[in-house]
Amino acid sequence: MTQQLKITDDLDALLDVLPLDIRHAVEKADDTENLLEIILDLGRIPTVRFVDREINLRETEVTRAEIDYVDERTGEFDADNRAGIERTLHRISAIRNRRGHIVGLTLRVGRAVYGTVDIIQDMIESGKSVLILGRPGVGKTTLLREAARILAENKRVVIVDTSNEIGGDGDVPHPAVGKARRMQVREPMLQHEVMIEAVENHNPEVIVIDEIGRELETLAARTIAERGVQLIGTAHGQTLDNLLLNPTLSDLVGGIEAVTLSDEEARRRGTQKTVLERRAPPTFDVLIEIQNRDRFAIHLDIMASVDALLRGYPLAPEIRTRDEMGRIKIEKAEAVSSSRVDAKETKTPRRGRQPLDQTQGKPASAIEESIPASKPVPSSVSAALQTVRVYPYGVARNRLQQAAKRLGVPAIIVRDVSEADALVTLRTYYRNRQQTVIEAEQRGMPIYVLRANTVAQVEQFLGDLYNLSAAQTPRDNMEDIRSETQRAIAAVLNGERWVDLPPGPSLVRRLQHEMARQAELVSHSYGKEPRRHVRIFRE
Numbered sequence: 001m002t003q004q005l006k007i008t009d010d011l012d013a014l015l016d017v018l019p020l021d022i023r024h025a026v027e028k029a030d031d032t033e034n035l036l037e038i039i040l041d042l043g044r045i046p047t048v049r050f051v052d053r054e055i056n057l058r059e060t061e062v063t064r065a066e067i068d069y070v071d072e073r074t075g076e077f078d079a080d081n082r083a084g085i086e087r088t089l090h091r092i093s094a095i096r097n098r099r100g101h102i103v104g105l106t107l108r109v110g111r112a113v114y115g116t117v118d119i120i121q122d123m124i125e126s127g128k129s130v131l132i133l134g135r136p137g138v139g140k141t142t143l144l145r146e147a148a149r150i151l152a153e154n155k156r157v158v159i160v161d162t163s164n165e166i167g168g169d170g171d172v173p174h175p176a177v178g179k180a181r182r183m184q185v186r187e188p189m190l191q192h193e194v195m196i197e198a199v200e201n202h203n204p205e206v207i208v209i210d211e212i213g214r215e216l217e218t219l220a221a222r223t224i225a226e227r228g229v230q231l232i233g234t235a236h237g238q239t240l241d242n243l244l245l246n247p248t249l250s251d252l253v254g255g256i257e258a259v260t261l262s263d264e265e266a267r268r269r270g271t272q273k274t275v276l277e278r279r280a281p282p283t284f285d286v287l288i289e290i291q292n293r294d295r296f297a298i299h300l301d302i303m304a305s306v307d308a309l310l311r312g313y314p315l316a317p318e319i320r321t322r323d324e325m326g327r328i329k330i331e332k333a334e335a336v337s338s339s340r341v342d343a344k345e346t347k348t349p350r351r352g353r354q355p356l357d358q359t360q361g362k363p364a365s366a367i368e369e370s371i372p373a374s375k376p377v378p379s380s381v382s383a384a385l386q387t388v389r390v391y392p393y394g395v396a397r398n399r400l401q402q403a404a405k406r407l408g409v410p411a412i413i414v415r416d417v418s419e420a421d422a423l424v425t426l427r428t429y430y431r432n433r434q435q436t437v438i439e440a441e442q443r444g445m446p447i448y449v450l451r452a453n454t455v456a457q458v459e460q461f462l463g464d465l466y467n468l469s470a471a472q473t474p475r476d477n478m479e480d481i482r483s484e485t486q487r488a489i490a491a492v493l494n495g496e497r498w499v500d501l502p503p504g505p506s507l508v509r510r511l512q513h514e515m516a517r518q519a520e521l522v523s524h525s526y527g528k529e530p531r532r533h534v535r536i537f538r539e
Contacts, residue, residue, distance in 0.1 A: 011035075014090045014107060017073040019066045022046055025057035036137050041095070041104040042067055051137075051293075067102055075169050080162075080188045084169025089145075089176065091165055110165070112176030113139075117146040119296055119320050119328050123286050124151065129231040131252060131283075131302075133238055134290030140234040141165050141210055143290070147232050148208045149178035155230075158183060158204040162191045166210055180208065192220035199224050209233040218251045222283045231284060239289055239297075240305060241314075253287065253302050255279035256310060263497055268399070276310045278303070294322040332435055387412060388465060391420035393436050394429045395450060395458070403459045406502050409466050422446040424461060459503070459531045478511070485512045488536050489519045498537035503527065509534050 011032055015023045018038070026038060026048055034051040042064060046057040074092045075083040081094045089110025094102045116139065123130055124147045134140045145166050151157050157180040161167045167182040168174035181202065185194045191209075195217065198207055207224055209217075212235045225231055235252060237243045244250050257279045266273045282302040289297040297317040299305040308315045319331040387410040392400055397413055404411040414420050423440045430437055430449045440447055448461055481504070488499040501512055509525055512534040516523035523536045 010088050011109065013085050013088050014109060017070050017085070017092075017107070019069055022057055022066070029055060029057075035109050037109060038107040039105075040067065040070065040107070049137075067105065070105055070107075071102055078163070078187075082163045084164050086170040087168060087172065087174065089165070089168045089174055091163065110168070111142060112145065112174065113142050114146065115326075116143055116293075117150060119294075119322055120288060120298070121150065123288070123298065124232065126286075127230055128285035129225055129283065130233075130286045130288060132232075132234045132288045132290065133240075133243065134234075135238050138290045139293050140290060144208055144210055144232065144234060145176050148180040148206075149176060151206050151208075151232070152178045152180035155205040156203060157181065157206045157208060158198045158202050159208045160185065160191065160195050160198055160210075162188055162194075162210065166208065189214075192216040195220040195224060199227060199229055204229060206230045206232060211236065212249065212252065215248050215251075218249055218283070221252065225283045233284075240287055240299060240302075240309065243287075244306065244309065251280070252283045253306050254282040256306075271398075278306050278310060282306065289317065296320045386410070389414045389419055389421045390465075391415075391417045391423045391440075393417070393423055393425040393434070395424050395426065399458045400424075400462075403462050407459060407462055407466075409462055411462060411465070417445075420445065422448065422465065424448040424450060427451055459527075463531060481508055481511060482515070485515045485536075489516065489521060492521055492536055492538060493519070498535055500526075501534045501536065503531045503533040512536070 015026060018026070022038070022040070025046075026035070029035075029048060029050075031050055036049045036051060038057075039047045039049065040062050043061050045059065046062050047054055048057055070092070071094075075085060077083045077092075077094055081096065083092045083094070084090060085092075089112060091108040091110055093106040093108070095104030095106075097103050117124060120130075120143075130147075132140050132143060148157050148159050148166065159166050159173075159177060159180050159182045161182050162185040164170075164184060167177050167180075173180070173182040181204075183194055183198055183202075185191050192214070195207065195209060198204060207229055209221070209231065210233070212218060212221060212233050221231060221233065235243065235249050237246060237249065240253065243253055244256055250256055255278065256276050258274055259277045261271070261273050261275060263273070284302055287299040287302050287305070289299075291297055297319055299315070299317045305315045305317070321329050321331075323329065389412045390400065391414050400411065400413050404413075417423060417436055417440060420440075423437070423445055425434075425437055425447065427449050430447070437447065448465070450457055450461060485501060488501055491499050504512075509532065513523045513525075516534075516536045521536055521538060523534050525532055525534055527533055
C-alpha cells in the first residue's frame with residue numbers, strides 16, 4: 001500500500017486573513033504539514049499549534065486591531081461562534097466577552113486527506129452503524145469526510161453538517177465529500193431536527209453526522225437507526241468508558257441503569273443486589289476509538305463490550321495500526337487475563353465428550369462438550385482428587401467458585417489461560433472460533449463447551465471434570481447430613497427466604513424432606529441426577 005496522499009485545502013486562503021507579521025511567522029515555522037491551528041487571544045502572545053508541539057509566533061501581544069483585521073476577512077459567525085472561508089474546509093472559532101465583542105480566535109486548518117479511511121474501510125462499507133471517538137484534532141472529521149465520499153459512490157448519503165466542518169463553508173459543498181449531499185444546520189440546537197428531516201425528506205441510505213453532543217441528538221440517532229438507515233457519526237469522548245459515564249451520550253451505546261436483583265439472582269451471580277446493566281440495544285453497531293492518526297481501537301460488537309465492561313471484565317478491542325510505509329496491521333482481540341467476557345451469560349457441558357478433531361466441521365448444535373484425546377483431564381477418578389486449574393472463557397467465575405466449594409472439589413479458577421489445565425467456555429464462543437479457544441486447542445488443552453449458564457450446569461461440568469457420581473459425593477456420614485440439614489432449617493426459621501442443600505442421592509434427599517416437614521417447612525427437589533438437590537423454604 002502506498003503512503004496516504006494528503007491534500008491541504010488552500011492553506012494560503014487561511015493565511016491571507018492573518019496580519020502580515022503573524023503570517024510570516026507561521027510560514028517561518030515551516031511545518032505546514034503538521035499545522036493544526038493558530039491561536040489569537042487579545043492581550044496575549046499569538047501561538048501556533050502543531051500535531052506534537054506549540055510555539056509562540058512573536059514576543060508582542062495581540063491587539064484589538066489585529067482581532068478586527070481577522071474578523072473582517074472571514075465569513076459571518078453563526079450562533080455557535082464559528083465561521084469559515086468560502087469553498088474551503090478551514091474553521092474560525094470566536095471567543096466573546098460579555099458584551100458580545102470578539103476577544104479570541106482559533107483558526108483551525110481544514111484538510112481533505114485521501115487515504116485515511118483505508119484502515120477502517122471494511123467497517124464503513126459493511127452497512128453497520130459506526131461511532132467514532134477521539135480527542136480534538138486527532139482527525140475524526142477528516143475520517144468522516146472521506147467515509148462520506150466513499151459511501152456516496154454507491155449509496156444515497158446525506159451529511160448533516162452542523163458547523164460546515166465536513167462540507168466546508170458556503171452553499172456549494174467541498175469536492176472532498178464527493179457525491180454526498182449536504183444539509184446545513186441553521187443553529188446547533190436544531191441539529192436533531194435536521195437529522196430527522198434528512199430521513200423523512202431525502203430518502204438516504206446513510207446519514208453522516210459530526211459531533212453528537214446533546215440528548216436530543218442521541219434520541220434522533222436512535223430513531224434513525226430504528227428506521228434502518230446506516231449511521232456514521234462522531235461523539236465527544238476518547239474511549240467506551242468515557243461514553244458510558246456521560247449521561248447525555250451513553251444512550252448511543254445502550255445506556256446504563258441501576259437494577260435491583262432478587263436475593264436469589266444476587267446470590268447466583270455472587271454480586272450485590274444493586275448492579276449496573278445496559279438499558280437498551282445500542283444505537284451503533286461498531287465503536288472506533290482513534291488513539292492517534294495511525295492507531296485505532298475497534299469494538300466490533302458494542303453490545304458485548306458494554307455488557308462485559310459493566311460487569312467488571314472489559315473486552316479488549318481489535319487494534320489496527322498503520323506503519324510508516326502505509327501498511328495496515330490488525331491485532332485481533334484476545335481474552336485478557338482477567339477474563340473479559342467473564343460477566344457474560346455462560347454455558348455448561350453435557351456428557352458424551354469427543355476428541356476435538358472429531359468435532360471439527362460439525363454444526364455447533366451438535367457440539368455439547370469436547371476434550372482432546374491427546375491430553376486427558378488431569379483429575380481422573382482416584383481416592384484423593386487432584387487439583388485442576390480451570391480457565392473460564394465466558395463462564396461466570398463466581399459460579400464456578402461457589403460450585404467447587406459446594407461439591408468439595410479442588411478446582412482453582414485461574415485468570416490466565418497459560419496457567420490452566422482445562423478451559424471451559426460457551427458453545428457461542430466455541431462456534432465463533434475465538435482466538436483463546438483456538439490457542440487452547442493448539443496446546444492440546446482439554447476444552448469443555450457448555451450449553452447454559454446455570455448453577456446446575458456449572459455443577460455438572462465440575463462433576464464431569466472430576467468424574468463424580470452421586471455415591472462419590474462426600475455425603476457418606478448421615479450424622480453430618482443431619483447436622484447440615486438442621487443448620488439449613490435454622491437459617492430459614494431465622495429469616496432466610498430459602499436454603500439450597502448440596503446434591504445427594506435419593507436416600508439423603510428423603511431424609512432432608514422428612515426433617516423439613518418435621519420443622520413445618522416446605523422442601524422441594526431441583527435439578528437432574530446426579531446433581532439433584534433439596535431446597536428448604538417457608539410457604
